[in-house]
Amino acid sequence: MEEKKLSEEESLLIIQQMIQTAKQEQKDDGKGWITWGWLLFAASISTFLNLQFHWYSTWIFWNMFGVITLVFMLYAVIRGYSARKTERVKTYTKDLFDKLNIGFFIFLTIIILSINLGVGPVKGFALLIALYGFWILIYGAALNFKPSIIAAFITWGFAIGGLFVPASDFKTIMLLHGAAVLCGYIIPGHIAYKQFSKLQKRGNTTHSV
């Protein structure tokens, strides 16, 4: 970029181009939604099938999910640390997501505790679905990603439905949980991934938020 006298129109063009360039840093590849979405979906549907066909104890697939979660979280921490090392730009969105992630996991832990302290698994899973909806809405709003904004409301629909499931009907809440994750995590995640791949092919974006 050479130095020269600028006209007002040229100034405006530079501002537009640079803001547009910076905006492209605020794209997500959707991989997090896809990974967690399929894991949660697999745990829900496996639990449903397990209850239907009486294979093992009720919580076996959620316990397996818990172990996988710990491994993934460890991987995410290591990956996040190495990614931070190569990061050349910090966006406000990334900063917001990092902080909200902490809040999300604290809230998640409180709900899991409440399930064990008397709220019960059916109502507890309905609350979990509601929490997913909140995070999905924030993500959609921060990145101006409409599929997630729509998905948040669909997810809340499943959460409200879950509140009316009888406390003894764990199979139904597992189906609702699976459906909520499919609509809230998996489908928007794949749409985000497709859009991000397209942008990368065009060379418009380098890395995900």
Next chain:
Amino acid sequence: MFKDLDPILHSQLRLAVISLLISVKEAEFTYLREKTDATAGNLSVQIQKLKDAGYIDVVKQFKDNYPQTICKITPAGVKAFEQYVKDLQSYLHK
């Protein structure tokens, strides 16, 4: 009556740098150089001018034994940029 455009910002490269920094929390020198397509020497000079005007903060540090320069817009920089855009609009609407 039209106000004069801020001479610090009314320059192609400095305006590009401040426009990038207004949209992100902070950015490395190498990122700014890549996005503005400027030479390292020219960019250093313009960054210094923005720093002298109090529009950006520049932090020089070492990362993995390599020097790293991080730039961040200051509240004065944000205010100057907003005023610049306002003045620009008044010129364009005259």
